[in-house]
Amino acid sequence: MASKQKWEVGQIVKVGFVSGLExxxxxxxxxxxxxxxxxxxxxxxxxxxxxxxxxxxxxxxTLQEAAAW
Incomplete structure (x- = not known):
């Protein structure tokens, strides 16, 4: 069973085939x-x-673009 990722600031996660995302x-x-x-x-x-x-x-x-909803 794969471990769940923690979606908290500072954690490293993987989305699809893109890994190493903080x-x-x-x-x-x-x-x-x-x-x-x-x-x-x-x-x-x-x-x-x-x-x-x-x-x-x-x-x-940019960070602003990423945070805009």
């Missing part, structure tokens, strides 16, 4: 029934991503 932020989405948004950073490539469970992973140019 959770650097979480944007709660209360009241809209959507999953929370996570801001991720991949140190090996210096790339920033936005991840919403069940909606996918998106590469972003």
């Amino acid at each position: 959770v650097i932020g979480k944007v709660a989405t209360p009241g809209d029934y959507m999953p929370d948004l996570y801001v991720l950073f991949q140190a090996s490539t210096k790339r920033i991503y936005r991840f919403v469970p069940h909606n996918g992973l998106t590469r972003c140019a």
